[in-house]
Amino acid sequence: MDRFDLLIVGGGPIGIACGLEAQKKGLSYVIIEKGPIVNSLFNYPVNMQFFSSSERLEIDDIPFISNEAKPKRNESLEYYRRIVTSNKLKIHLFEKVETIEKGTEGFKVVTTKNTYTATSITIATGFYDLPNLLEVPGEKLPKVSHYYKDPHFYASQKLAVVGASNSAIDAALECWRKGAEVTLIIRGPEVGKRVKYWVRPDIMNRIEEGSIKAYYNTTVKEIREKEIELETPEGKIILENDFVLALTGYTPNFKFLESIGIELSKDEKRLPNYNPETMETNIKGIYLAGVICGGMETHKWFIENSRVHAKIIIENILRKKESEISN
């Protein structure tokens, strides 16, 4: 059985930042990642461009050089992968953490491949694994996807994009530019307020000129092989349809947090209970880092503003270690 000062769950940008900081400060640690390095970023759309400029995505001031001010997904894969490989970070890939229990000698962590013991745990599992479902008949048809990858796939096809946020709008524009016939289905009265300020005029112009058809205050009622049924303010309509991209956001894995004993607020935000000064949760020795800290507010924390979590957590672990030694 492997023993560590710190076991980090999730090898996204923030899990990697925690591993790098632990290594610098001489802690024994391991990062357990259920997919490849930065799995979420790997699964982002192939042509995706960050809204942050590259220096704001840097870890530990290691320069992130990109062609344009705002890097593309591929450049981010190069950057974070290079941090892992050139610093020889201890990361176990394609291994999923299944359970974490408090034992007499620390936490017992069971994964799909091994069992570990760790004095401290950092959970940096992000929010990209569980899509918010439409919960309508037909959602499980192969023509429906909750992840958007490549516009080429949708060329010359009738594509319905459900959602009004950055992901949905980027996908709608990109697919339309590659020859898809795009319909946007928006639950509220307008395109999302958080849509990037330089993208908003583009989508509004495409909608106004009729290149992309948008239905506002509209929900999907049913998805069938060759059509979709919508509930619009004017009543029910049926559209011919080849593919549906349901880009309605993602939810953190709350069941995993609860199984460990981490408390969540009772309101709709489901905020995990942690001390923002140390990032330690209600379970002593278990810390949270990255986007998972926001509960349902998945826009609250992102790489730019949560990379600092790494230093806060490692500092706290070191302080505890020192006080144990001096006692």
Ligand SMILES: Cc1cc2nc3c(=O)[nH]c(=O)nc-3n(C[C@H](O)[C@H](O)[C@H](O)COP(=O)(O)OP(=O)(O)OC[C@H]3O[C@@H](n4cnc5c(N)ncnc54)[C@H](O)[C@@H]3O)c2cc1C
């Ligand atoms: C399209 C898009 C554009 C974005 N643009 C920006 C931007 O410009 N700037 C910015 O700052 N942020 C941006 N973000 C947000 C940013 O990508 C996330 O905030 C960031 O990935 C959070 O990092 P993280 O390490 O907390 O989580 P993640 O990157 O999601 O990493 C979590 C990791 O945990 C792994 N994992 C989950 N459960 C387990 C388990 N049980 N066992 C082992 N591993 C597990 C996952 O596989 C994943 O690799 C964007 C997000 C999207 C979707």
